[in-house]
Amino acid sequence: MSDRESMEYDVVIVGAGPAGLSAAIRLKQLAQEEGRDVSVCILEKGxxxxxxxxxxxxxDPKALDELIPDWREQDCPLKVEVSDNNHWVLSASGQFSIPHLFLPGFMHNKGTYTGSLGNLCRWLAGQAEALGVEIFPGFAAAEVLYDEDGSVKGVATGDMGIARDGTKRPDYQPGMELHAKYTLLGEGARGHLTKQLTETFSLREESGPQVYGIGIKELWDVPAEKHKPGRVIHTQGWPLDDAWGGGFLYHQDNGQVALGFVVALDYKNPWLSPFEEMQRWKTHPDIRAEIEGGKRVSYGARAINEGGWQAIPKLAFPGGALIGCSAGFVNVPRIKGTHTAMKSGMLAAEAAFAALGQQRARDVLEDYEPSVRNGWIGKELKIVRNAQPAVAKFGGALGTVVAGIDMWLNNLGLTTPWTMKHHADHTQMHRKEHAERIQYPKPDGVLTFDRLSSVYLSNTNHEEDQPVHLTLKDASIPITVNYDIYASPETRYCPAGVYEIVGEEEGEPKLQINAQNCVHCKTCDIKDMTQNINWVVPEGGGGPNYPNM
Structure with a gap:
C-alpha cells in the first residue's frame, strides 16, 4: 500500500503534446455533446x-480541421500557409531541384502551414482548459501503477527533492499517484514509460522494431529582404555520404526561419556527429544564402520516429493505450507527424469515451487499434511504408528512386505486395577501425557553432543535486565496449555534449555524464550499441525550455 496521496480521474494522459491535448479536447467535446461528466487530466514533464x-x-491541418473546425477564425498561432515548396538534392557546391511533376501529390505541401508546434500546443492547452481539462506542467510521470489484476491503473509523478546520493533534501516532496479508468501515453518518441509498457505487455510481438532519426534545429532571425513567409525547402544529399538524412528550412512568421538537419540513427560510422553534419550543411552556398546576415536565437534537438507502418506496435493494453509518437505515426517522406498524432489521440479518446459510457474500466480498448489501422492514418502510412527501409537498404541515390517508384504505385492504388523490414538502430554501428574518421571544421561563431553555446540557447536546466537521469546498466561497458571498440560514439551523437571521456592523458579513460546539459532528445537511449544507457525522467520541470520551437 502506497503512502503517497492519490487523485482519481476517468482518463489520465501523459504528455501535453499534440496527441495528448487532442485526446483531452475530444473527450471533453464528447462529454459535452452527451451531457456527461468525464474527468481528464494531463501530466507534462516540461x-x-x-x-x-x-x-x-x-x-497538415487535416486533424485540426476535424477537432476544431473554426480554428482559422480563432487566435490559433498557425498563420503562415506554405506558398513555395522546394525539394533540393545537394552536391558540395550546388543543388538540383526535383520538379513537382516527379513527386506524388501528397508531397506538394498544398494547404499546409508552417510555424511553431510548441506555440500550437500552448494554444491547444488553452482550448483544453476552457473545456475543463486539468493540466499539470512540471510534473513528470515517473512510474506506471498496476492494479491487482495486472492492468494499468494510472501513473505516479516523480518525487521532488531527492539528492544526487539518493537522500532526501530539505525540500523533499513525495510524488502523487493519479489513478484512472484509462491511461493514455503521449510521451513522444522513445517514451520512458512507453518502453516499460511495451515490454510488460509484449506490444512489439507482431511488429518490427521502431527506427529513428535525430533532428537538430535552429531558429534564426533573418534580414527583412531575405524573409519569404511560406517558403519551404527540404534537402537531401550533401553533406552526408554513407548515412541518410536531410535538411529543412522554413520561412515562418515574425521574420524567422526555422532550419534543421535530420540524420537517420541507423548510420554505421562511429565517427559521425549529427550535430557537426548540421553545422556543415549550413555552409552550403544555397543554405547560407537563406540565413546569412541573420542571428541564431534558439536551438534544440529531438529523436523522430521513422519506422512507419511496419513499426507500429500493438496500441492498446489493459487499462490504456499508446498515442502519437509514443506509438510512432510519422509519415517520413512527408516529414509530418502532427496530424497523425492528433488523430490518434482523438481516436483513443473516442474509444475510451465509449468504454466509460458502458461502465467499463481498465480493460483493453479494442476499438482503438482498428480505427487507426483502417482509417486515414493507416492509409497514409501504408502508401509510404517502404520509403525509409528502401533508402536504408539501397542508399540515398538508388534508394530514393526505389522509394519514389514504390510510393507512386501505392498512391495510384497499385498496392505493392511487399513490406520491407527495419533493423534496430543500435545494431548498425561499425567498429572504429572499419570506419573512416571524419574531420569537421571548427565553428566560426557566426554561421556555425559548438554544442555548448548551442545548448545555452535551448534554456536547458536541471536541478544539479538530483540523481543522474541518464543511467547505466553496467558502468564498465562505456570503456570496455563503447570506448575500446567504437571510439565512444556517444560523445558525438549526443547533440548537447552530455557524454565526455576524461582521463585519457593519464591512461585511465572514464565516461563523464554531464546530465545538466541534456535536452531530452533520447538519442543515447536509442543508439547505444549494447542498450546500456537507460534514459529515465529527471525531476519535473527540468530540461529545455523552448520558447517557440
Whole structure:
C-alpha cells in the first residue's frame, strides 16, 4: 500500500503534446455533446506546455480541421500557409531541384502551414482548459501503477527533492499517484514509460522494431529582404555520404526561419556527429544564402520516429493505450507527424469515451487499434511504408528512386505486395577501425557553432543535486565496449555534449555524464550499441525550455 496521496480521474494522459491535448479536447467535446461528466487530466514533464516540444514544423491541418473546425477564425498561432515548396538534392557546391511533376501529390505541401508546434500546443492547452481539462506542467510521470489484476491503473509523478546520493533534501516532496479508468501515453518518441509498457505487455510481438532519426534545429532571425513567409525547402544529399538524412528550412512568421538537419540513427560510422553534419550543411552556398546576415536565437534537438507502418506496435493494453509518437505515426517522406498524432489521440479518446459510457474500466480498448489501422492514418502510412527501409537498404541515390517508384504505385492504388523490414538502430554501428574518421571544421561563431553555446540557447536546466537521469546498466561497458571498440560514439551523437571521456592523458579513460546539459532528445537511449544507457525522467520541470520551437 502506497503512502503517497492519490487523485482519481476517468482518463489520465501523459504528455501535453499534440496527441495528448487532442485526446483531452475530444473527450471533453464528447462529454459535452452527451451531457456527461468525464474527468481528464494531463501530466507534462516540461516546465510549461510547449517547453519540450520541438518540430520543424510544416503541419497538415487535416486533424485540426476535424477537432476544431473554426480554428482559422480563432487566435490559433498557425498563420503562415506554405506558398513555395522546394525539394533540393545537394552536391558540395550546388543543388538540383526535383520538379513537382516527379513527386506524388501528397508531397506538394498544398494547404499546409508552417510555424511553431510548441506555440500550437500552448494554444491547444488553452482550448483544453476552457473545456475543463486539468493540466499539470512540471510534473513528470515517473512510474506506471498496476492494479491487482495486472492492468494499468494510472501513473505516479516523480518525487521532488531527492539528492544526487539518493537522500532526501530539505525540500523533499513525495510524488502523487493519479489513478484512472484509462491511461493514455503521449510521451513522444522513445517514451520512458512507453518502453516499460511495451515490454510488460509484449506490444512489439507482431511488429518490427521502431527506427529513428535525430533532428537538430535552429531558429534564426533573418534580414527583412531575405524573409519569404511560406517558403519551404527540404534537402537531401550533401553533406552526408554513407548515412541518410536531410535538411529543412522554413520561412515562418515574425521574420524567422526555422532550419534543421535530420540524420537517420541507423548510420554505421562511429565517427559521425549529427550535430557537426548540421553545422556543415549550413555552409552550403544555397543554405547560407537563406540565413546569412541573420542571428541564431534558439536551438534544440529531438529523436523522430521513422519506422512507419511496419513499426507500429500493438496500441492498446489493459487499462490504456499508446498515442502519437509514443506509438510512432510519422509519415517520413512527408516529414509530418502532427496530424497523425492528433488523430490518434482523438481516436483513443473516442474509444475510451465509449468504454466509460458502458461502465467499463481498465480493460483493453479494442476499438482503438482498428480505427487507426483502417482509417486515414493507416492509409497514409501504408502508401509510404517502404520509403525509409528502401533508402536504408539501397542508399540515398538508388534508394530514393526505389522509394519514389514504390510510393507512386501505392498512391495510384497499385498496392505493392511487399513490406520491407527495419533493423534496430543500435545494431548498425561499425567498429572504429572499419570506419573512416571524419574531420569537421571548427565553428566560426557566426554561421556555425559548438554544442555548448548551442545548448545555452535551448534554456536547458536541471536541478544539479538530483540523481543522474541518464543511467547505466553496467558502468564498465562505456570503456570496455563503447570506448575500446567504437571510439565512444556517444560523445558525438549526443547533440548537447552530455557524454565526455576524461582521463585519457593519464591512461585511465572514464565516461563523464554531464546530465545538466541534456535536452531530452533520447538519442543515447536509442543508439547505444549494447542498450546500456537507460534514459529515465529527471525531476519535473527540468530540461529545455523552448520558447517557440
Amino acid at each position: 516546465s510549461e506546455v510547449g517547453a519540450h516540444i520541438l518540430s520543424g514544423a510544416v503541419i
